[in-house]
Amino acid sequence: MQPSPDELAERLARTRARMTRSGLDGLVVVDPANLHYLTGYDAWSFYMPQLLFVPLEGEPLLIMRAMDAGGAHRTAVATPPERILGYPESLVHQRNVHPFDWAAEQLRAHGFARRGRVGYEGEAHFFSVRSFLALQRGLPEWQLVDGHDLVNWVRLVKSPAELELMRAAGRVASAAMRAGIDAIAEGARLNDIAAAIQFAQATGVEGAEGDYPAIVPMLPTGESADTPHMTFSARRLDAGEAVSIELAGAHRRYHAPLARTLSLGRPDARLARVAAVAAEGLQLVLDGLRPGLTVAEVHGIWQSHIAREGIEKPSRLGYSIGIGYPPDWGERTVSIRGDDQTIVEAGMCLHIIAGMWMDGYGCEISEAVAVAERGVEILTDAPRELIVLEDA
Amino acid sequence: MQPSPDELAERLARTRARMTRSGLDGLVVVDPANLHYLTGYDAWSFYMPQLLFVPLEGEPLLIMRAMDAGGAHRTAVATPPERILGYPESLVHQRNVHPFDWAAEQLRAHGFARRGRVGYEGEAHFFSVRSFLALQRGLPEWQLVDGHDLVNWVRLVKSPAELELMRAAGRVASAAMRAGIDAIAEGARLNDIAAAIQFAQATGVEGAEGDYPAIVPMLPTGESADTPHMTFSARRLDAGEAVSIELAGAHRRYHAPLARTLSLGRPDARLARVAAVAAEGLQLVLDGLRPGLTVAEVHGIWQSHIAREGIEKPSRLGYSIGIGYPPDWGERTVSIRGDDQTIVEAGMCLHIIAGMWMDGYGCEISEAVAVAERGVEILTDAPRELIVLEDA
Numbered sequence: 080m081q082p083s084p085d086e087l088a089e090r091l092a093r094t095r096a097r098m099t100r101s102g103l104d105g106l107v108v109v110d111p112a113n114l115h116y117l118t119g120y121d122a123w124s125f126y127m128p129q130l131l132f133v134p135l136e137g138e139p140l141l142i143m144r145a146m147d148a149g150g151a152h153r154t155a156v157a158t159p160p161e162r163i164l165g166y167p168e169s170l171v172h173q174r175n176v177h178p179f180d181w182a183a184e185q186l187r188a189h190g191f192a193r194r195g196r197v198g199y200e201g202e203a204h205f206f207s208v209r210s211f212l213a214l215q216r217g218l219p220e221w222q223l224v225d226g227h228d229l230v231n232w233v234r235l236v237k238s239p240a241e242l243e244l245m246r247a248a249g250r251v252a253s254a255a256m257r258a259g260i261d262a263i264a265e266g267a268r269l270n271d272i273a274a275a276i277q278f279a280q281a282t283g284v285e286g287a288e289g290d291y292p293a294i295v296p297m298l299p300t301g302e303s304a305d306t307p308h309m310t311f312s313a314r315r316l317d318a319g320e321a322v323s324i325e326l327a328g329a330h331r332r333y334h335a336p337l338a339r340t341l342s343l344g345r346p347d348a349r350l351a352r353v354a355a356v357a358a359e360g361l362q363l364v365l366d367g368l369r370p371g372l373t374v375a376e377v378h379g380i381w382q383s384h385i386a387r388e389g390i391e392k393p394s395r396l397g398y399s400i401g402i403g404y405p406p407d408w409g410e411r412t413v414s415i416r417g418d419d420q421t422i423v424e425a426g427m428c429l430h431i432i433a434g435m436w437m438d439g440y441g442c443e444i445s446e447a448v449a450v451a452e453r454g455v456e457i458l459t460d461a462p463r464e465l466i467v468l469e470d471a
Numbered sequence: 472m473q474p475s476p477d478e479l480a481e482r483l484a485r486t487r488a489r490m491t492r493s494g495l496d497g498l499v500v501v502d503p504a505n506l507h508y509l510t511g512y513d514a515w516s517f518y519m520p521q522l523l524f525v526p527l528e529g530e531p532l533l534i535m536r537a538m539d540a541g542g543a544h545r546t547a548v549a550t551p552p553e554r555i556l557g558y559p560e561s562l563v564h565q566r567n568v569h570p571f572d573w574a575a576e577q578l579r580a581h582g583f584a585r586r587g588r589v590g591y592e593g594e595a596h597f598f599s600v601r602s603f604l605a606l607q608r609g610l611p612e613w614q615l616v617d618g619h620d621l622v623n624w625v626r627l628v629k630s631p632a633e634l635e636l637m638r639a640a641g642r643v644a645s646a647a648m649r650a651g652i653d654a655i656a657e658g659a660r661l662n663d664i665a666a667a668i669q670f671a672q673a674t675g676v677e678g679a680e681g682d683y684p685a686i687v688p689m690l691p692t693g694e695s696a697d698t699p700h701m702t703f704s705a706r707r708l709d710a711g712e713a714v715s716i717e718l719a720g721a722h723r724r725y726h727a728p729l730a731r732t733l734s735l736g737r738p739d740a741r742l743a744r745v746a747a748v749a750a751e752g753l754q755l756v757l758d759g760l761r762p763g764l765t766v767a768e769v770h771g772i773w774q775s776h777i778a779r780e781g782i783e784k785p786s787r788l789g790y791s792i793g794i795g796y797p798p799d800w801g802e803r804t805v806s807i808r809g810d811d812q813t814i815v816e817a818g819m820c821l822h823i824i825a826g827m828w829m830d831g832y833g834c835e836i837s838e839a840v841a842v843a844e845r846g847v848e849i850l851t852d853a854p855r856e857l858i859v860l861e862d863a
Binding site: 290291 | 513514515517518538539541542546559560564566591592593594595596597599600601617619662665667671680681682689697698699700701705785787798803804808810828
């Protein structure tokens with residue numbers, strides 16, 4: 080189910096309003112989450128150069144590999160076919176020509192080679208340096224300036240239709256977490272636990288089918304639990320070990336992440352204490368979070384709690400979520416930390432993650448939430464505390 | 472199991488030899504597959520800026536987010552701890568400072584701010600424009616030049632140890648394909664078929680555990696089979712429809728892709744003919760492929776076959792494979808098409824994919840192969856022809 084034409088028009092209007100405030104005459108969009116947000120386009124084609132050009136006035140232009148452009152109308156449902164251009168296969172992976180040389184020619188042919196400030200996505204994952212230099216060379220009329228994740232900021236407050244997708248993603252996340260918890264046992268291999276989680280992530284639940292999450296299940300384990308982003312191996316779980324599960328449920332590209340930590344048998348005293356502090360701190364944040372606060376004030380609730388307990392966490396407490404594509408389900412906008420002065424609004428969705436990566440052990444407890452008019456709506460459902468498998 | 476110190480030293484030496492031939496005094500490596508190849512480093516941390524600086528002489532320097540740097544020694548087994556630097560969390564997702572400002576300062580402090588030509592990876596996925604501009608600004612002594620996937624080209628010919636990993640990946644791919652074929656039936660949902668494949672991909676086979684593939688299973692179906700990169704939905708398979716499965720088996724980051732097309736019941740005559748032509752053409756290529764030919768000559772075998780049959784395929788016939796990270800399992804080096812003059816050598820690994828994306832239908836039949844001294848070793852095992860499910 081693709082966004083309705085009205086919703087797409089509204090998103091484009093909000094993007095253009097922000098472009099006007101930033102003094103931009105055009106915007107080059109490459110982040111696949113932003114392409115999906117603005118057009119509905121959805122395919123695993125982002126490993127090849129592709130872009131959406133958004134002029135301040137007139138129809139946007141979508142440019143991608145010919146192989147992908149031919150079927151783009153299946154998901155970019157409101158984009159007229161003549162505004163979807165495919166570059167020829169002969170431009171793929173060549174040393175001396177680049178698909179964006181061709182894109183620059185097309186943008187010129189469509190009347191967009193006018194003097195003006197054009198924003199690009201300086202930190203987007205799939206905007207290569209060659210892509211950037213090709214536009215710079217091919218469209219010297221443009222003053223290219225970093226648009227600083229402009230569309231990502233437009234995405235920050237979700238519409239009612241998007242909130243429904245986030246709720247569905249939350250149900251998928253809860254089911255995937257249950258599958259992961261059920262697969263954990265002494266002697267189980269991490270890759271087999273990941274297999275069970277991935278099965279549940281793709282299947283989904285009644286009324287909410289799964290989609291592929293932007294990140295594979297993370298299972299930081301034992302001593303290497305201080306290394307949060309190591310991916311699964313065939314290592315087996317030992318008795319007495321702790322393992323964290325960090326995953327997301329995805330539904331039609333919307334993501335609800337969820338993290339929990341389990342102990343195989345009686346937990347180490349340090350871990351038990353850190354987990355209790357983290358769970359209490361998370362509860363305090365959930366109780367206090369509401370529209371009107373700054374993100375820094377929300378972080379302050381957490382920070383004063385862990386300071387009282389004598390615990391440090393240098394990394395941020397979370398980030399905004401919504402549409403996700405590999406390699407990240409974060410929106411790259413709000414970071415829950417002491418220097419973020421964004422004002423919390425209803426409709427924002429956040430992953431609040433009390434991830435404590437201590438020296439030689441670690442613990443992660445999180446919730447995915449939507450900010451409501453008075454407080455928060457928790458999108459996921461799993462026991463909040465350190466999960467102890469007594470018979471493990 | 473990480474690469475041995477000897478193998479890592481050999482890879483670094485080959486990289487430096489190629490740097491010398493390209494007139495480079497240093498190389499900035501960001502492609503996660505190249506980081507893994509040169510250091511063993513392996514984690515899902517590539518969504519944040521990170522780099523390996525390879526000077527022509529002296530120890531390389533690995534720079535990543537502090538949260539990830541702390542545990543990097545667990546996989547970057549031969550890198551001395553003092554050569555792994557972590558940038559502070561306060562630099563993450565900020566508008567006015569960037570982690571690579573910090574990286575530039577560190578490179579300077581380590582004596583690398585010397586005049587010279589330094590290569591960068593212009594088409595790598597995780598080298599953002601802001602990262603590039605930060606290095607350009609922070610190290611004005613450097614003449615930054617596009618290194619054109621230099622390390623990717625070093626990776627093209629596999630070592631004996633790598634070929635063992637590729638064979639294991641091939642066994643995982645064959646098992647995942649069987650799981651996919653078994654899950655296909657009239658009325659089955661695409662996301663449930665993907666779930667079965669992903670379960671098999673993570674579990675792996677006896678003696679070869681699975682790893683996460685760089686791309687999710689692709690299931691182009693029915694009329695939308697002309698759109699090769701649409702990802703799975705909850706759509707159900709109808710009687711008489713055709714569906715393709717494109718997947719990879721991954722083992723310790725090495726990938727063997729495999730594609731097949733199935734028909735639920737008697738296939739459409741056009742599909743049956745195209746599939747037969749594709750399977751014959753693939754067989755001719757496998758029979759003819761051997762060291763000493765150019766890639767263009769290999770493509771010529773295919774091209775003259777399909778031209779005789781009156782069929783066109785504008786896209787390339789395949790590409791080199793090996794280590795893969797999202798969003799692509801191709802190496803971005805050899806492309807099997809008429810203009811690639813690379814000379815085939817033993818130890819190269821290729822995904823040869825007869826992907827025929829026709830108007831309104833499509834068919835994909837492929838093999839992952841390693842080039843041997845005389846001919847090819849096929850890494851995967853699945854029935855080669857169009858698979859017809861008669862009782863579907």
